[in-house]
Amino acid sequence: MPTLIKSIKQQQESLSAAEKQIAKYIIQNPDLIPNMTTKELSTKTGVSEASIVRFCKSIGMGSFKSFKLALVRDLTIAEMNITDVTNLQKNDSPYDLFQKVIQVNKFAIDSCTDSMNKKELDAAVTTIKSAKKIVFFGVGGSSIAAVDAHYKFTRLGYHSITSLDFHHLLTVIPYLEKGDVFIAISTSGMTKDVIELAQFAQKTGATVIAITNLDKSTLHKLADINLCTPNVERDFRIGSIPSRMTQLTIIDTLYMSVFHQIGDKVIKHYHDARNEMEKLRR
Known part of the structure; x- marks a missing residue:
């Protein structure tokens, strides 16, 4: 599990009711967040855009953009970073790695927008x-x-x-x-x-x-x-x-x-x- 998601879980009890709604959605759908706007996340969670900004500050992020960038990095490292030296022990087949290379490159290019x-x-x-x-x-x-x-x-x-x-x-x-x-x-x-x-x-x-x-x-x-x-x-x-x-x-x-x-x-x-x-x- 990505470190940032773990951190959000640990801080859930100290969040407001609206912020907990946001946290719950992010924990369940971390892969969707990097490509969302505050408005889209607001619609999905049923809270105001201002609550999303407050949520980011509550977990130590200066803005929603900063939060998304941190999440992108975390997701890449935790789930898809095939270039991490620790992955040398993995037993992926060439075709498995082919799929992962495609995934990690697509994710990296999509992240350029933010x-x-x-x-x-x-x-x-x-x-x-x-x-x-x-x-x-x-x-x-x-x-x-x-x-x-x-x-x-x-x-x-x-x-x-x-x-x-x-x-x-x-x-x-x-x-x-x-x-x-x-x-x-x-x-x-x-x-x-x-x-x-x-x-x-x-x-x-x-x-x-x-x-x-x-x-x-x-x-x-x-x-x-x-x-x-x-x-x-x-x-x-x-x-x-x-x-x-x-x-x-x-x-x-x-x-x-x-x-x-x-x-x-x-x-x-x-x-x-x-x-x-x-x-x-x-």
């Missing part, structure tokens, strides 16, 4: 659209998202740069200028190499956009724009699976958003590239 700030996303798209150079950087599992982003924005005609070599990027960043963008990708927001390059990029006048978890991490605090991902994995894990999917979802969103704004200017180049690729097919 962690994303619309204004920050709009600001990121506006900033990227007018940039001359865009540098993408991530370490470990996050480097996959950086490479994917580099590939996509190169197709859009941007001077897009990425590298797995920290020292190589140290030689690239001094050429950034005001209006250029450094996109720092880190699940924890605490990766030293990512933070140091982000700070270096800021000194040039470039805008730093962070793709990182919804925590007040070092990267989150220093970034000019934050595109937050939900907490869907433990820091100590077998490998990055759901966290990588959340990063790729944000990269795809940025790519499609910019493409929709400048597509008329680049579509001919897409067709030209497509025609050449077709000639190479055997």
Whole structure:
């Protein structure tokens, strides 16, 4: 059972009558809560939206959004976190794991809705659209998202740069200028190499956009724009699976958003590239 649900059970007796109604529904239907609004939960429980807000505060959460994010993380860790090292002892068949990978990735992507700030996303798209150079950087599992982003924005005609070599990027960043963008990708927001390059990029006048978890991490605090991902994995894990999917979802969103704004200017180049690729097919 998820830790947060256990905590709610333990606190039930100290709650008001309306809050107990909410607690009862959440305990019985924890998987439904992350995709619900306060209005929907109010209808299901027969209490006011104000009671839901009070319930969240009574159990130590600042808001319903914070509660949902905590529950998402708890459910993922408790029920579906196939990347937890403790699962090494499980005897799941390959097909069982196939089903779990699908489930955990779907859950992670759905959770992105609650962690994303619309204004920050709009600001990121506006900033990227007018940039001359865009540098993408991530370490470990996050480097996959950086490479994917580099590939996509190169197709859009941007001077897009990425590298797995920290020292190589140290030689690239001094050429950034005001209006250029450094996109720092880190699940924890605490990766030293990512933070140091982000700070270096800021000194040039470039805008730093962070793709990182919804925590007040070092990267989150220093970034000019934050595109937050939900907490869907433990820091100590077998490998990055759901966290990588959340990063790729944000990269795809940025790519499609910019493409929709400048597509008329680049579509001919897409067709030209497509025609050449077709000639190479055997």
